Amino acid sequence: MTTTSPSDERSGPAMSDEAYGALRASAALWAGASVLITNQLGQVLVQSVDYRDTRLLPGGAVDKGESPAHAASRELREELGVTAVVDRGLAVDWISADTVGAPASMRFPGELLHVFDGGTWDADRIAGIRLPESEITGVEFVEPARLPGLLSPVDARRALAALRARINGSGAVLLENGRPLAPTVLDRLAVLGTARAEQRYPWHPSTTPARLHAAEVRGWLFAPDGRVLALLDPDTGAARLPGAASTAHDGGDPVATLRRGAGEEAAARIGTPLLLGHLTAPAGQPGLLRYAATLDGVGPAPTERTHTRVLATPEQVAELFDWGPPATGQLAAVHQARRRLGLPEAARRPVTELTDAATW
Structure with missing residues (x-):
């Protein structure tokens, strides 16, 4: 039996090599x-x-x-x-x-x-x-x-x-x-087509100084496979970590701010957070706190959602921001917390959208 690859197939049994070559050319x-x-x-x-x-x-x-x-x-x-x-x-x-x-x-x-x-x-x-x-x-x-x-x-x-x-x-x-x-979800949302959020602020992997007023608290929230939850704006593709700005209703408790923000922005439930450190913004601007925590689960995506929820490795998430050299220190703190939480290091794979409720 004679077999041919698709590139060897002729349009007809009588076609000569010369004619076939001319057709392909x-x-x-x-x-x-x-x-x-x-x-x-x-x-x-x-x-x-x-x-x-x-x-x-x-x-x-x-x-x-x-x-x-x-x-x-x-x-x-x-x-x-x-x-x-x-x-x-x-x-x-x-x-x-x-x-x-x-x-x-x-x-x-x-x-x-x-x-x-x-x-x-x-x-x-x-x-x-x-x-x-x-x-x-x-x-x-x-x-x-x-x-x-x-x-x-x-x-x-x-x-x-x-x-x-x-x-x-x-x-x-x-x-x-x-x-x-x-x-992919990155293509559908035109990720990187809008300017990345720029926060090239110094990173401090330490307890938060008492004098720091944290205007914003955001978290690296880990799924069991070592990936983290990120939020993408469905109109611009701009990325953010789950969290929120502090309000009087949080009673000055940054963990309460993080839980509230994770619930409001991502319908996410989290375990006990670990403080990673903080970013010092330019003079006159409040600081930014960063925590790590496990994801206990996420609820269904709201019908009128304001963010697209995705899972990605910490390194993939960092590439969606313009954090500059301080990103290296923050990622080191993130992986240190991941190990403390007993979670594996996630292999790079396509960013995955979370559309349904999930419990871990």
Whole structure:
């Protein structure tokens, strides 16, 4: 018995090799590769080029006989002067012939563009960037929410989809004109399309000083698998930890504030909280308390909900905020509390929406 792969199937038994090759060539697409690189603040590297007004991720065309991964590494070397192995895909985008507005003389047939993960670069690696004499006129790291204003629409959609795929850790996603074929909750809510909450305040893993007036109390609330509860705004995708601002009804008790906020914002019931520490805001602004606790359960999502409830690893949650270097200390305190609560360290997996009631 003879078997054939889909790529070997002919449209008819009498088709010659020459005719079959011509048929396939008539349906050929261009191939491209780009690389998503972030700095330690979660900002994305974009390039200014001398041949268009909009910015680009590093990358370019795949040469004849070249693999997309090899092309991505080559482009990093040519455009940034950086030698790097690029071996993790984030997205593959099918770009239709009429999407990019290419001139007719170019005869653009459409493209398959591969987005690779260039990783997170520290200050030393960024300082090692060396631009070529022509084509690349500058590079900068920008907030994800700025991408739609700097890149072309399809390029911005693709970059944000790739960044969400990196956060999810689910492998490369399939896109059509920058739009995911199987949108995740991060895609549906356009997470990172709105500016991340910025709280680059000093972190203090200690008991709260008596002089600190805590205007806000929020918690890292753990499910049994080591993931934590986060809240996403259904209109903007902006993230927050469960909790609330202090009120007179709480009697000055931050634990009462946390329980009330977890119930009101997330219909969540929690165990005995552990104090993690506090963030000191700029002069004249009240401080921010952080606790950790187990999730005993969540009630049904309200019909008119104000937040989308998700479970994610602590690291995934931190990537949804602009906390700066202090995030490292806060995450260390979170994992120390997790161990005290006897919970496992969660492996990265796609962020999961909580739509139904659950009890643990």
